[in-house]
Amino acid sequence: MGAMSPIISVSNLSKTYASGFSALKSVDLDINRGEIFALLGPNGAGKTTLISIICGLVNPSSGTVTADGHDIAKDYRAARTKIGLVPQELTTDAFETVWATVNFSRGLFGKPRNPALLEQILKDLSLWDKRDSTIRTLSGGMKRRVMIAKALSHEPQILFLDEPSAGVDVELRQDMWQLVRRLRENGVTIILTTHYIEEAEEMADRIGVISKGEIILVEDKTELMRKLGKKQLTLVLQQTMAAVPAALAQYNLALAADGEELVYTYDTKAERTGITSLLQDLASAGIRFKDLNTSQSSLEDIFVSLVRERK
């Protein structure tokens, strides 16, 4: 396997549930080795179905998936050995101790016992003090840590985090992202789904957007931000305005805040943003302003507008 070949390759993957609901429609997706890939999409878009198929929890209706070159159906042992999954739901064995359940996970994935490694994982997740506690006595955040420890116990090369921040406090979220970064430094590929778009914006190398069972966009995060990133210049006027003067029509200005603000939307990647001429024209039209600010559209804005476009 070359270093540049995708670590996960999904091709023509479809899933129609028995109810007739079509959760995935002919999805193609490559995940690069060693990247953090964020899969964004509204509820019911097919994020969890896609992850569940790759991890072996759901049978696909058609299509293929390979993990590190191994077909997930024909060569499931080799494929699954590479993969760790932290599911969305907190499903743990209530009556087991943390130590027992993490050991169990490692064995289940075909690895010999390795207490030193598990100790390190538990320490990294601030669980070492809780190793002899039964899981039901732990808080929700601690249970989430246990789920992560279980998924890491067999040293996976690919880690799936399905909505990892759902119901998690700030401290754990930051611990988790630190861990994710450390894992990536060690060459682990991470695929996460999230509703916290700022998280994807902060963490991910690449972003995929899924909507109604179709991947509608896969893009480098910075590229995506640049390509779709629009900037807005807001001018707070000294005197309210009823309508944009005809002399300024070419700038497609919008009035906001009951005529107190003029908003100019421009493209950051364009050679000429038009700001200089706009300001000159404003001055010659005698329009004075008391304040101005610029803002860049966030990934969330991009995401919302993308999903809206499809509707």
Added chain:
Amino acid sequence: MSAMAVNIHAIRAIYMFEMARTWRTPLQSIVSPVVSTSLYFIVFGGAIGSHMPTIGDVPYGAFIVPGLIMLSLLTQSIANASFAIYFPKFTGTIFELLSAPVAWWEAVIAYVGAAATKSVLLGLIILLTATAFVPLRIEHPVFMLFFLVLTAMTFSLFGFIIGIWADGFERLQVIPLLVVTPLTFLGGSFYSIEMLPSFWRTIAYFNPVVYLISGFRWSFYGLADVGIAISLAMTLVFLAVCIAVVGWIFRTGYRLKN
């Protein structure tokens, strides 16, 4: 890595996990079946048995021992194995098994192995308990052990199927309560099939449990309602059917994967 022919670590992990569950709940797993079996001995063996004639040359109290062990063995094998696989389904922890590099037959060996181990141990404990109440003789000890293990395995496998099929706690109980318990009571636990009127005797031969109890009792006293070869064959057929059903379940993902 891909040459991992058998995931021994996984089989061991599941097996140990299941056994640990037993030691954690000794009252439910070991003490309660022993107590209820002892009650049978006191009521049927002591109180009623003293007014019953011997069957062949076997006193009634001793006669019911193999049937009582079978009763516990069937009930406990099914309960152990069905709960072992139903509970992870109920709580959702089964996702881990489904996402692990574990072949279906490895999961079956581990779960069914653990359930069968528990019920064999339980059968032996009941056997020991019985010696405190009635005089026992075992004419074919090796066959007795073999039959104990074979039955425990077969019915643990059957329980495993029930656990996968069940989609609620009620369904988990339906087959053991409404099918297995009646079949066991009517299967000659407490009497010889020969004692039945001929019509009911014919009906009884359709009851698979008759063959189990008869074969098992033969290993104790050399007495059997049906030939030992037939008993053995019937048990093996049931085992084969269960294996086939479990194989089908995992191949299709029935009730496990959407």
